[in-house]
Amino acid sequence: DSGVTQTPKHLITATGQRVTLRCSPRSGDLSVYWYQQSLDQGLQFLIQYYNGEERAKGNILERFSAQQFPDLHSELNLSSLELGDSALYFCASSVEGQGFGELFFGEGSRLTVL
Amino acid sequence: GEDVEQSLFLSVREGDSSVINCTYTDSSSTYLYWYKQEPGAGLQLLTYIFSNMDMKQDQRLTVLLNKKDKHLSLRIADTQTGDSAIYFCAVVNQGGKLIFGQGTELSVKP
Numbered sequence: 001d002s003g004v005t006q007t008p009k010h011l012i013t014a015t016g017q018r019v020t021l022r023c024s025p026r027s028g029d030l031s032v033y034w035y036q037q038s039l040d041q042g043l044q045f046l047i048q049y050y051n052g053e054e055r056a057k058g059n060i061l062e063r064f065s066a067q068q069f070p071d072l073h074s075e076l077n078l079s080s081l082e083l084g085d086s087a088l089y090f091c092a093s094s095v096e097g098q099g100f101g102e103l104f105f106g107e108g109s110r111l112t113v114l
Numbered sequence: 115g116e117d118v119e120q121s122l123f124l125s126v127r128e129g130d131s132s133v134i135n136c137t138y139t140d141s142s143s144t145y146l147y148w149y150k151q152e153p154g155a156g157l158q159l160l161t162y163i164f165s166n167m168d169m170k171q172d173q174r175l176t177v178l179l180n181k182k183d184k185h186l187s188l189r190i191a192d193t194q195t196g197d198s199a200i201y202f203c204a205v206v207n208q209g210g211k212l213i214f215g216q217g218t219e220l221s222v223k224p
Contacts, residue, residue, distance in 0.1 A: 043157075105157045106156050
């Protein structure tokens with residue numbers, strides 16, 4: 001158990017819909033990262049927050065947004081969903097904002113868009 | 115930009131050694147990492163190596179780093195069926211982002 005909790009574990013929805021994925025980082029970790037894992041793209045970095053502020057941005061679509069709340073949990077919002085958004089979305093956390101790369105990953109939220 | 119490449123699949127027999135390779139285009143990373151993803155689980159840090167080292171050994175794991183060729187490898191000695199998983203190489207780029215390779219799926223046959 002990494003200490004990172006993600007909900008929901010599985011989600012099935014239709015194209016055009018909007019979903020919210022939630023992540024609770026390990027106790028004491030200030031940084032939260034979101035990754036998308038798909039068969040054709042591998043593991044893609046989406047976005048990172050550190051202590052409530054956006055720290056780094058990766059290949060995140062404009063239809064996607066995220067935020068980190070004062071209690072350090074984070075949400076990833078995916079809107080106007082397309083078939084190609086079907087993937088496993090991972091949240092990870094770390095103590096540091098950057099530098100050392102030991103991230104602790106949740107088990108992922110599997111999104112299926114029909 | 116940062117690019118990390120790995121072969122996608124590797125199949126070995128139980129008891130053999132496994133070698134998983136990774137190349138990267140550029141890295142200012144002080145550390146280079148190997149993560150392991152077991153079926154149905156998230157990634158977990160397996161081992162890492164400082165960029166000023168050539169080799170690191172940790173029980174059955176040996177990490178080799180060739181900075182000149184930008185090549186990182188992970189050797190698993192006496193591979194067991196429980197080692198079957200996806201192994202990801204990762205480096206930190208100049209922007210501080212951890213960039214992962216595509217992952218190598220290791221299949222260990224009894």
